[in-house]
Amino acid sequence: MQKIAVIGTGYVGLVSGTCFAEIGNRIICCDVDEQKIEMLKRGVVPIYEPGLKELIEKNVAAQRLLFTSNVGEAIEAADIVYIAVGTPMSETGEADMKYVKAVAKKIGEHLNGYKIVVNKSTVPVGTGELVRQIIFNHRKYPAVHFDVVSNPEFLREGSAIADCMNMDRAIIGSTSEKAAKVIADLHAPFGTRIFTTDLESAEMIKYAANAFLATKISFINAIANICERVGADVTEVSAGMGLDSRIGSKFLQAGIGYGGSCFPKDTYALAHIADQSGYDFELLKAVIRTNDRQRLLVLDKLGHALGQLEGKRIAVLGLAFKPNTDDMRYAPSLTIVPELVRMGAAVRAFDPVAATAARSMLPEAVGYFDSVEETIEDCDACVILTEWAEIAGMDLTKVQKLMRAAVVVDGRNCFSQETMQQHGIAYHSIGRRPVGLAGSGLHTANF
Ligand SMILES: NC(=O)c1ccc[n+]([C@@H]2O[C@H](COP(=O)([O-])OP(=O)(O)OC[C@H]3O[C@@H](n4cnc5c(N)ncnc54)[C@H](O)[C@@H]3O)[C@@H](O)[C@H]2O)c1
Numbered sequence: 001m002q003k004i005a006v007i008g009t010g011y012v013g014l015v016s017g018t019c020f021a022e023i024g025n026r027i028i029c030c031d032v033d034e035q036k037i038e039m040l041k042r043g044v045v046p047i048y049e050p051g052l053k054e055l056i057e058k059n060v061a062a063q064r065l066l067f068t069s070n071v072g073e074a075i076e077a078a079d080i081v082y083i084a085v086g087t088p089m090s091e092t093g094e095a096d097m098k099y100v101k102a103v104a105k106k107i108g109e110h111l112n113g114y115k116i117v118v119n120k121s122t123v124p125v126g127t128g129e130l131v132r133q134i135i136f137n138h139r140k141y142p143a144v145h146f147d148v149v150s151n152p153e154f155l156r157e158g159s160a161i162a163d164c165m166n167m168d169r170a171i172i173g174s175t176s177e178k179a180a181k182v183i184a185d186l187h188a189p190f191g192t193r194i195f196t197t198d199l200e201s202a203e204m205i206k207y208a209a210n211a212f213l214a215t216k217i218s219f220i221n222a223i224a225n226i227c228e229r230v231g232a233d234v235t236e237v238s239a240g241m242g243l244d245s246r247i248g249s250k251f252l253q254a255g256i257g258y259g260g261s262c263f264p265k266d267t268y269a270l271a272h273i274a275d276q277s278g279y280d281f282e283l284l285k286a287v288i289r290t291n292d293r294q295r296l297l298v299l300d301k302l303g304h305a306l307g308q309l310e311g312k313r314i315a316v317l318g319l320a321f322k323p324n325t326d327d328m329r330y331a332p333s334l335t336i337v338p339e340l341v342r343m344g345a346a347v348r349a350f351d352p353v354a355a356t357a358a359r360s361m362l363p364e365a366v367g368y369f370d371s372v373e374e375t376i377e378d379c380d381a382c383v384i385l386t387e388w389a390e391i392a393g394m395d396l397t398k399v400q401k402l403m404r405a406a407v408v409v410d411g412r413n414c415f416s417q418e419t420m421q422q423h424g425i426a427y428h429s430i431g432r433r434p435v436g437l438a439g440s441g442l443h444t445a446n447f
């Protein structure tokens with residue numbers, strides 16, 4: 001059993017702190033946001049993440065999980081201090097390090113005995129050393145020692161608990177073998193494969209992994225755009241490509257591109273790190289440009305299907321950047337919905353979970369509805385931005401009946417072209433052959 005302070009109760013702090021408690025450690029999750037801590041103490045979880053509320057309740061009841069806004073006290077009570085604060089994108093694209101620096105100073109001021117300071121936030125190479133220096137400079141007791149470890153987080157929102165409990169690997173970077181072993185042992189109950197390395201490489205692994213996954217997405221989206229032009233079908237292409245074990249089938253889902261709290265900011269941050277190092281990371285910059293353009297595709301497709309958008313009634317289905325989260329950070333809807341409003345469309349929106357968060361971020365003119373059916377009523381077209389189960393499984397007979405014109409622009413390729421055609425719906429998806437234009441030869445599904 002380790003006594004661990006987790007600083008920052010965002011996605012990463014809350015989920016990883018709770019999972020560490022679940023395997024028997026004593027965790028104090030702390031945050032400067034007193035309102036958040038008060039909510040957590042009352043049993044209210046500030047983020048939507050399937051299964052998290054129940055797991056928090058279980059571990060609070062077992063007295064393995066505590067919440068406090070007294071960050072200093074939490075640091076003093078712990079043997080291991082996890083930094084899990086935000087590293088958002090600054091105006092110039094690099095990671096804003098002000099929260100990490102503030103936490104490092106706080107740790108220095110409250111370092112009352114040997115501690116291992118572990119960085120879980122996604123940070124530029126050199127941050128481990130920066131954190132070490134800040135702690136060193138603010139130490140109250142000069143005789144007290146500490147070690148710094150990098151242990152980046154790889155969880156995905158929406159499946160965060162399962163990801164934490166069944167990590168592909170834990171990356172542990174440190175200059176101290178002793179500290180690295182303690183953090184490796186901490187992961188033993190998860191049965192996680194451990195990869196130990198130096199601090200700098202650990203920090204780079206996180207950015208490289210996210211940039212690579214983003215590259216896969218922009219690559220398949222570029223292929224999708226070519227497929228549309230030459231008469232191929234990207235779902236067939238990605239299925240065929242993915243069968244090659246060197247490529248793999250994951251992250252080859254074409255659509256309107258990536259959003260969320262990580263890929264957009266981390267690709268910008270890595271491009272910036274490369275620039276600073278004197279290397280022009282052209283490939284990654286093209287990935288970012290491809291993604292920025294991809295989200296606008298649905299507007300082109302709508303314009304193509306309806307002509308003028310002014311005065312048209314458009315249903316937007318899904319606002320979060322992906323299903324099973326209420327996170328709106330860099331969601332494609334934040335670009336697409338304001339543009340629809342600017343073009344004079346009357347926008348009716350639905351998201352089963354993220355609508356509350358979306359209200360303050362989208363134009364006031366947007367109307368919000370509680371179901372797919374209410375949202376699409378009398379609409380001239382509907383646009384799918386997030387593949388929530390209730391959207392990907394919507395009743396197509398009702399769609400056909402309730403809409404003024406049964407036009408669906410699907411940014412997530414949720415439906416088969418044939419099914420939509422059978423329901424009399426004019427269906428426009430990403431990277432697929434127009435309905436009615438059969439490809440030659442046999443399809444996998446026909447074998
Ligand atoms: N969200 C994800 O899915 C995810 C996954 C892997 C890695 N990451 C990385 O993990 C880090 C955290 O991400 P997040 O989404 O959980 O962040 P977040 O912004 O949602 O939450 C960070 C929390 O830290 C708190 N905080 C800020 N300064 C503080 C301080 N001085 N003392 C105590 N608390 C403080 C904030 O109040 C906030 O509650 C980022 O670097 C991110 O890139 C995020």
Ligand SMILES: O=c1ccn([C@@H]2O[C@H](COP(=O)(O)OP(=O)(O)O[C@H]3O[C@H](CO)[C@@H](O)[C@H](O)[C@H]3O)[C@@H](O)[C@H]2O)c(=O)[nH]1
Binds near residue numbers: 154213217254321
């Ligand atoms: O084939 C795909 C896969 C994903 N996406 C989009 O990519 C974005 C990110 O999806 P996902 O990776 O599932 O969600 P995140 O929660 O942002 O997780 C990513 O970012 C985290 C923060 O760094 C990392 O920890 C995770 O490993 C990494 O997958 C979403 O907008 C998805 O719609 C696609 O367009 N096509």
